[in-house]
Amino acid sequence: MAPRKDAVSKKTVAKIEKLAEGVLKAVAGGKNPSLDIPVRSLANVKWSDKRRLVELGSQKQKRYFFNVSMAKKFMQTFLVSEACKELIDSGKTTSIRDLYYVTKHTIGDTKQNTFEEQDESDPIIEDLEVTVDALREELHLFAARKGSMVGPITIVDTGDTIDLRRMGSGGWAVPSIVEENIITFKKHEAKYVLLIEKDAVWTRFNEDKFWKRNSCIIVQGGGQPPRGVRRLVQRLHSELKLPVYVLVDNDPWGFYIYSVMKQGSINLAYESMRMAVPDARFVGLSSFDKDKYQLPGNVSIKMDDGDNNRAKQMLAYPWFRHAKWQKEIQEMVRSGLKFELEALSRRGISFITEEYVPKKLKDKDWLE
Amino acid sequence: MAKASSETKAVARGRKAGKPQLGLFEEGQAPAAPAAVVTESEAPAAEAAPAAKSAPARRVTAETMATKQRDISVAEFFVKNRHLLGFDNPSKALLTTIKEAVDNSLDACEEAGILPDLLIEVRDLALDAGSGELTKGEGRFVVVVQDNGPGIVKAQVPKIFGKLLYGSKFHRLKQSRGQQGIGISAAAMYGQLTTGKPVRVTSRVGKRKDAHVFDIQLDTRKNEPVVTHDDTLTEWHQEHGTRVELEIVANWQQGQRFVNRYVEHTALANPHAAIRYTRPVGAAQRTSASTPGNESLVFPRATNELPKEALEIKPHPHGVELGALMLAAAESKSHDVRGFLQTTFSRVSSQAAEEILAKVPWGKKATRPRLLASNRTMAEELHKAIAATKLMNPPTNCLSPIGDELMRKGLVSFLSVIESEGDSGDESTQLDLDSAGMKKKPGKAVKAAAPAPEAMPAVPDAPAEEGVEKIKGHNYFIATVTRPPKVYRGNPFQVEVGLAYGGSWPADKTIELFRFANRVPLLFQRGACGITEGIVSTDWRNYLLSQPKGSLPVGPMALLVHIASVWVPFTSESKEAVAHYPDILKEIQLAAQECGRKLATFIRKKKAADYQAQRRSIFELYIEEVAAAIGKITDRKPGPIKREFLKVAHQVTMAEEEEGRAQDESRDAKPKARRAAETEEE
Structure with a gap:
């Protein structure tokens, strides 16, 4: 039956x-x-x-x-x-x-x-x-599943109540299907959602209990976030009215991840409405951070031809038309350098969780 | 016939008519001329540099040189220049020998109105002696060609076989294979030179006459025959006919593919002839069925209809050159120029003669033709007047084309023989018809048969399509075109093209081009031949074949091109390539285009039919799947859904087929317009 x-x-x-x-x-x-x-x-x-x-x-x-x-x-x-x-x-x-x-x-x-x-x-x-x-x-x-999440929120996943405050070091694996009939949100104290590009950086945030101190949900999508992660972030944003911040590498690929989270992708344009968060904010890593946070030149990576082309293409995207974004991308092209999030660890292993992100959010030093 | 005078005439006429190869003989008759040039040129040179100490001393005087200057006989000339006649090397000599004998036999049979029964035999003497193996490289071979022709009267036999430039075909304008009367005697001379053996000729002219056997040698100094043996045979198995046996040095190993090809193609262009071809086979290659030492291939007669008799014609005035006109005038027995024009040339009626004469200043009064011979200006005026006058084309009953129907029959019977060759030849490399020249290797034929069904999938139960012949399980599309006769330089000629498409011809190679002139296959110098140029310069891409730039088209096809003419312009005396006359090239192209259009229609139909069949099968396959899926989704039985789909499938494909046919027709309409343009151009 x-x-x-x-x-x-x-x-x-x-x-x-x-x-x-x-x-x-x-x-x-x-x-x-x-x-x-x-x-x-x-x-x-x-x-x-x-x-x-x-x-x-x-x-x-x-x-x-x-x-x-x-x-x-x-x-x-x-x-x-x-x-x-x-x-x-x-x-x-x-x-x-x-x-x-x-x-x-x-x-x-x-x-x-x-x-x-x-x-x-x-x-x-x-x-x-x-x-x-x-x-x-x-x-x-x-589709293939990847991505994990922790934070001060309780959810119900196909009948099982899960407290995302008690997920240990691995976090809760985000399933591919996160529609209302599968997942519903219960009690939460979160103030915002932080989407992190990489698993390794997310692990640092989880270990440092960043989400506990700052009352936020941290999610990672293992590079380009899969549909499940994007849909879940979109639901958190639209249903719980949580602002979304994106933390990615300072390279064209990182910018693209942000762009897809924000406006949707060409391939899945028919689902943009359900997947994209137009209000998502870019907190880093910015092309100007290398000076602002005194990153030494030896932690940079030279951009290759592919990177340069990609960056130049992005200059033409309608959603990067804002003067701030133009400056941001132009600076990347000008310097010819890119930085990974891990480069911040040069300033101390927990510099990113203790100083960088809190300062960015406090100063409202983000791009939209 | 007065031999000596006719020969002089022949030479003179040959030169005037611009046949350079005959000009060679004149060197011997005018030996003084070059010598005079030498003395004259040396004398001033000596005067000009008397002071120079290094001035060379005279070696000989003109008088001394004169003692060495003497006649060269035609025969001597050819001993030294045998390549001019096609005896360049032992493998080619073998073919040339056979070819000359076969040409003569077929000409004789046709002239007499006899359906030819030919026997061609090559024997390897070493193999016959019991070596059991074929001679590798050069060796002694016996060539036998026998026909059932009218025979040759006893008195003529020695001259025909033992004297160069002796024959019946040179002085007339009539389509025949032989032209000059050099061939068979040259072959006899070659045999004599290489083996020392005379040519043996057996001939019988009728039931009540005895057969004669001659052994004939050639005196090369005098160009005269020497009979070394003369006997009468009371018993000969043939009522009439001629048998020629020559012992020559030849290279069978290398030459056999040419001979094989020559015999096949001769059968193809002469569907009225039955040919039995016997060739040596070594122990290693022998199949159990073949008799020891050699094996026979039989090309059966494809039709009992003799080719239309080619009639002799007078020259057409438009092809006559000034010198020839003057010479003819000198020899004319007419009282005035008007009569001379009417009797010497074809297509000059009294009205036409009047028209011509009206164009010359002296046309009003009667002029003796002899006056023309001495007055160059008058001759030139007449020559121009002739060119300016419209005349009827030369009569074309002098031509004997193969004809559409017989070309088709010839192709069918040719294809059946080579197809069965391929089938039986698996173990026998000897049957390997040619390792280099042709693609019909037995091994390859089997291989080629494999992709064939793909290229032309046999539609089962499809009605026999027009032009398609099924030969040994392979479908060939055959199209033939015979053009109306045309004229080049006053010589009537006619072009025919036949093609066999598909079957087991390989689809990824250039086409096979079979060239024929007066029903004689041309096997060498393909690149230098006008026929090749005519085919290459035709754009075959219009007819759905691929064609690399400047080369023959690529596709599963054999193309036969035949030129029939009273005088085929060969590029050399060995008759290997046709000269590039624009009139001839154009006719070849027009014939090829006409044939190509038939081919394109066929290919297009074939493609459309294949496509429809493929389509239908695709839909039928998918309907099954779609019906099952939709049945499950909608909770219905798939059977009725499938039936509904099939109903629509039928309607849809029918409608599209009709649409396709309409497109085909509109496409056909275009060539029609082009065809009209071509006709106008003509």
Whole structure:
């Protein structure tokens, strides 16, 4: 007996069924069945000044079945739809890699497979997400999980109450699916959320009990934060009204992590609304910190061509148009140097938790 | 026929008609000229530098030199210059010998109206002596060519085989394989030079006549035949015909591929001939089936229809050069120029003659033709007037093209023979038709057959398509084009092109180009040949073949190009390449284009059909999957869903096929416009 479905799941299943019914109707009418799939490319992504988000445009692409170049993708879309419906019906979730294996099989007596590689099935999943307007999580799928969190907050995760004040040195592993039906927030005393780029730096903050002293939630996403982390931070921000601060390396990649957290990414532009925090603030590491905090030249790393190009591209991003950001990036390009967060340890192992971040927050020395 | 006079005439005419190869013979007749030049040029040189002590002393006087100056016989000339006739080396000599004999046989049969039955035999004397192995490199070989032709009367045999420049074909304008009367006697001379053995000729002219056997040698000094053996055979297995046996030094190992190719291609261009070809086989290569020492290949007759008889014609005035015109005028027996024009040339009616004469200042009064021969200005005026007058093209009944239908039959029978060669030749390297020149190696043929189904997937139960021939399990598309006769320099000629596409020809190699002139295969000097240029300069990409710049197209195809003419302009006496006359090149291109259009239509249809079949199978595969998935999602049975999908599939593909056909037609319409332009250009 399948577990009772919640409202979200019911809605998602209804959307998938509607998709299939539409095809049946077209075929019964002797028409070439098609799907309307919003275009997920740079051409269909725009920057919304009002919402301060990267958003998906309104362009849609028709995917016909009776078209040699589209037939396979059409077929794959329904294989994925069917698998997702079954996942939701049985109340299970699975990884996108798992789904690839679930839907992969040989067609008829040919040597052709429904999917040859996971690279083929992943975009189909994204297509389905935008087509039925359901998050990946609502389709009961998750991506690879990484990221951890601690702080003065109690949450409920699939029925288990977890006190994030008592998570030891490892912290609470952030799952991939963090929707309301999985995770709800209980009591908290947090004043803000601090998203840290790296696991190693987060460990320093946890060991120094930074979150206890400053009443904040510290999260790390192991580099570019996965969907789960971003969604959870977004929920903390929107539901608990907690300001979000981002602490990343002083290099183009670090700036990009901040940018994705703030306005969303091009690839997942259709989920920006649910993933991005336009109010997120950048606390460091700034290009001017090397002078402000007297970092010696020998802790710097030379920027390579890739870094330089990346930095120059960022200068053109609409959300970095602010004069402060322009100055920030230009300084990085000018000096040709980048710094890791760990460079601050030159000033003492706990310099970052005891002086750097507290001073930044006190002085409101951040960028937006 | 007065031999001596005719020869002089031949030389004179040859020179005037601008045939440089014959000019070579004149050196012997005018030995004084070069000597005079030498003395004249030396004399002033001696005067100019009398003071110089280093001035060279005279070595000989003109008188001393004169004692050494004497006639050179044609035969002597060719002993030293045998490469001019195609006897460059032992492997090529083997082919040339066979070729000359076969050309003569086929010409004789056609002229007499007999369907040729040819026997071509090559024997390795060392192998016959019991060595069991083929001679490696050079060795002694016997070449036998036998026909069922009309035979040769006893009195003519020695001269035909023992005298250079003796023949029936030089003085007439008529399409034939042989032209000058050098070939077979040159082969006999080559045999004599290399082995010392005379040529043996057996001939019989009819049932009631006895056959004669001659052994003929050639006196190279005098260019005269010497009969060393003359006998009468009361019993000969043939009612009429000629058999030629030559012992020569040859290289079978290297030369066999040319011979094999020559025989195959001769069969291809002469579908009315039956050819039995026997060749030596070493013990190592012998298959159990072949008789000891040699094996036979039979090319059956593909048609019982003799080629249209080629008629002899008079020269056309538009091709005549000034000198030739003067010479002809000198020899004319007519009373006036008007009569001279009408009797000497073709297509000059009394009206046309009047038109020509109206254009010369002296045209009003009757002029003796002999006057023209001595008055250069008048001759030139007449020559210009002829060129300015529109005349009917020369009669084309002098040409005998293979014809569309017979070209197709020839190709089919040729392909069947080489396909079966490939099948049976697995263990026998001897059957390896050619290791270098051709791609039809048995091993390769088997290999090539593998990708073939991919290139041309046989659609089961598909109706036989127009132009497609199924040969030993391979589908070939065959198209042929015979152009209307055209004229270059007053000589009528006609171009034919035939192509065989697909089958087991390899798709990634350049096409096979088979060149023919008057039904004789041309095997050497491909790059120097006008036919090759005509094909290379045709843009085959228009016809859906790939073509690297400046080379033959690439694709699974064999292309046959045949030029029939009363006088094929060869680049040399060994008749290996056709000269690059623009008129001829253009005709070749037009014929190739016409054939190419047929090919393109076929390839396009084939591609469309393949594509449709592929499409349908893709949809059918995916429908199964989609129906199952949708069935599960909507909680329905997949069967009815599948049926609905298939219904739509049928409608959709039908509609698109129609659309494709409409596109095809519009594409075809374009070439039609282009074709119209081409016709106008003509």
